Amino acid sequence: MINHKLCKPIDQSLIVKNGVTVESLAKDVTRLIKENPGLQYLAAFNGDFRALPQDLILLVLSPHMGFKLTVAKEQHPDLFQHLLLVTLIAHYLAVRKKLVGKDMNNLLCAALFHDLGELYIDPVILNSENHYSEIERLHIYAHPITGYLIIHEVAGIDPAVATAILQHHERLDGSGYPYGLNGDAIGTTARIISVADACASIFARFGSSQRLTTLMRLNGQKYDPELLSLVYEGFGPITDCTVADNNVELPRLEAVSTLLETWGKFRTELGLLASDSSSPPGELKYIFDRIANLRSMLFQFGFDPCSLELLVDITMADPEIAIELTAALDELDWQFIALEREICRRREIIRVALNDCENHHLDSWTKELLAYLATL
Amino acid sequence: MANACDTLYKNTAHQSIEEDPHYVTAITEMAGHKEVISSKDIYTTNRIKLITKKHDN
Numbered sequence: 001m002i003n004h005k006l007c008k009p010i011d012q013s014l015i016v017k018n019g020v021t022v023e024s025l026a027k028d029v030t031r032l033i034k035e036n037p038g039l040q041y042l043a044a045f046n047g048d049f050r051a052l053p054q055d056l057i058l059l060v061l062s063p064h065m066g067f068k069l070t071v072a073k074e075q076h077p078d079l080f081q082h083l084l085l086v087t088l089i090a091h092y093l094a095v096r097k098k099l100v101g102k103d104m105n106n107l108l109c110a111a112l113f114h115d116l117g118e119l120y121i122d123p124v125i126l127n128s129e130n131h132y133s134e135i136e137r138l139h140i141y142a143h144p145i146t147g148y149l150i151i152h153e154v155a156g157i158d159p160a161v162a163t164a165i166l167q168h169h170e171r172l173d174g175s176g177y178p179y180g181l182n183g184d185a186i187g188t189t190a191r192i193i194s195v196a197d198a199c200a201s202i203f204a205r206f207g208s209s210q211r212l213t214t215l216m217r218l219n220g221q222k223y224d225p226e227l228l229s230l231v232y233e234g235f236g237p238i239t240d241c242t243v244a245d246n247n248v249e250l251p252r253l254e255a256v257s258t259l260l261e262t263w264g265k266f267r268t269e270l271g272l273l274a275s276d277s278s279s280p281p282g283e284l285k286y287i288f289d290r291i292a293n294l295r296s297m298l299f300q301f302g303f304d305p306c307s308l309e310l311l312v313d314i315t316m317a318d319p320e321i322a323i324e325l326t327a328a329l330d331e332l333d334w335q336f337i338a339l340e341r342e343i344c345r346r347r348e349i350i351r352v353a354l355n356d357c358e359n360h361h362l363d364s365w366t367k368e369l370l371a372y373l374a375t376l
Numbered sequence: 377m378a379n380a381c382d383t384l385y386k387n388t389a390h391q392s393i394e395e396d397p398h399y400v401t402a403i404t405e406m407a408g409h410k411e412v413i414s415s416k417d418i419y420t421t422n423r424i425k426l427i428t429k430k431h432d433n
Contacts, residue, residue: 005395005420005421006420006426009393010396010400013414013416013429014403014415015412015413016406016413017413071399071403071406074409075405075406117392121392121398123398138388139392141385142385146393148389149389149390149393150393177385178381
């Protein structure tokens, strides 16, 4: 079957017995809430944790989409769990934003289907913990379009759902994909899904509101700030964050310090002032903004590259600051991974904007960044 | 350049759906532990019938 090109999508001709239905989705979401104390706070924030299951039962789920969700549930349980978690967080945000009727239905559909494009990606790529090759990145960047194309073809689904899926990896500052849209070009539903998507990933990784605080600090320009505050309120006071031995954090701090220092030299090479307010060439602006944001977050911890030991001593003396520092460094690592991917994705455009010497400096810095990421 | 990237992403997405080995593999594996039934005949683009619709008894 794999070797044949079919005249229409295979799942339009197949039925699965005991597959996913709106009733089973409602049950799965209820189970998810019961099993996670952090989600109970969020689910009950509006007074009734049964609100989402009840809204799910009212959805119209075509056999075609039910089949795809069944494949996700049976063969990609992590993906299915992620879809449910995003739907739960997105529903909470939609209620807080007072979405009702058709807008709420579209939001729930977009949340449930937003990553179904991943069913068409090699699972080896999705499960990879290494850095993606160029071809692998291409599949990752294309998956919102794949999701859009799948949903766009299904009768009875509002086109707004497909659009939200297409935009769910776009970011307000233009740093997202696939099209690098920014600001008002990104619709409300997509903004909600993108925040819910990021929070679900962080929750699944850490189960900690400390990480969400850091996310808010680092990503104020990427996500709708109102939605970020609503998420933080919704997750409430969860503090089961593991703290690394801060002596272990010293090498990380030193490595980050070196990266920022080399970046400063690159700025000088470009003839930019030391302050973060000077403007780099257009295609580089988002990278400079991102690094300025990271530096700003580190400065809030009293980050001084000349006295890192002192910072470690201070954090060791105060467990709350220690939790924050560990969370900040973890988030910083994820931000650096994302930044490296973005630089790689836009490298050819940037190359045209820089001269040979400047390109050499950027390549050297990127190598340093990759070397740091390889130690994680 | 941005448009070239956009086209590349679109082509990749179309290709993923049209030549969907990973999705078909997942369905095949699912059929090993869940009952999957063909509700219609399945044809290739050159009209070769691969699977016949299962008739209700």
